[in-house]
Amino acid sequence: MSDSVPSAKSVTDRGMHDRNLYRRIVKDRGLCGLANNTKWDELTSAMRSRMGKAWTPKNRCKCLDSSPSYWDGEWFYHLPFPLMSLEWLDLSFLEKKKQSSSTSITVDHSGWIEELLNGIGLDYQKGKSVIRIFGYSPRNFDLFEA
Numbered sequence: 001m002s003d004s005v006p007s008a009k010s011v012t013d014r015g016m017h018d019r020n021l022y023r024r025i026v027k028d029r030g031l032c033g034l035a036n037n038t039k040w041d042e043l044t045s046a047m048r049s050r051m052g053k054a055w056t057p058k059n060r061c062k063c064l065d066s067s068p069s070y071w072d073g074e075w076f077y078h079l080p081f082p083l084m085s086l087e088w089l090d091l092s093f094l095e096k097k098k099q100s101s102s103t104s105i106t107v108d109h110s111g112w113i114e115e116l117l118n119g120i121g122l123d124y125q126k127g128k129s130v131i132r133i134f135g136y137s138p139r140n141f142d143l144f145e146a
Contacts, residue, residue, distance in 0.1 A: 005048070005076050008037035008083040022084050025064045031136040033084075034123040040083040042120045043133070047075040055109060057091040064136075068143055086135040090144075094129045 011018055026033070050056045056075065062068045063085040071092070072078045080086065093110040113131055117124050123134045128145045 006079070006081045008040035008044070008081070010081040018082060019084065022064055022082075026136065029064075031064075031138070033135070034137050035083075035086070035133070035135045037083065039120050039122050040086070043116070043122065044075055044079065044083075046116055046120075051075060055095050055107070057093055057109065057113065059089055059091055061089045062087045062140065062142065084135075086133075087140055088135060089133045090130045091133070092129060093126075093131055 047056055056073065058071045058073045059075070060069045060071045061080060063080050064087050065085070069080070091113060093108060093113055095107040095109060096104050097107055098104045110126060110131060114124075114126065117131070117133065123137075123139075125132050125134075125139070125141075125144070125146070130145070132141075132144055134140070
């Protein structure tokens with residue numbers, strides 16, 4: 001991972017306070033980690049390498065200490081570092097492609113995304129239009145359409 005972009009271990013300006021807060025939340029809620037920094041870094045690196053070259057999924061997330069985020073397509077700086085804060089991360093896998101001024105097609109990218117996630121070893125569930133990656137167990141299905 002390049003030093004010029006954040007990695008899963010990167011901290012906000014609050015530093016270690018964030019990590020200690022997340023460790024306490026995990027303990028208090030009886031959660032068990034399903035992802036780690038290495039897995040999150042592999043995912044973000046793969047998505048960053050696609051940006052500007054190929055279609056990249058939008059993402060939204062739910063951190064341990066906050067409400068779900070809005071959808072965002074940026075994979076470099078808009079993620080909630082450190083990524084140990086991620087309760088779940090949703091990836092949209094449907095792309096609307098305009099064929100003409102009046103018609104469009106929907107491209108399903110779930111195949112390559114699932115192959116990537118399986119290769120990394122991330123725990124996920126595929127829904128109608130979203131793949132949810134779980135950072136912790138028990139799995140949180142809030143806002144998920146199976």
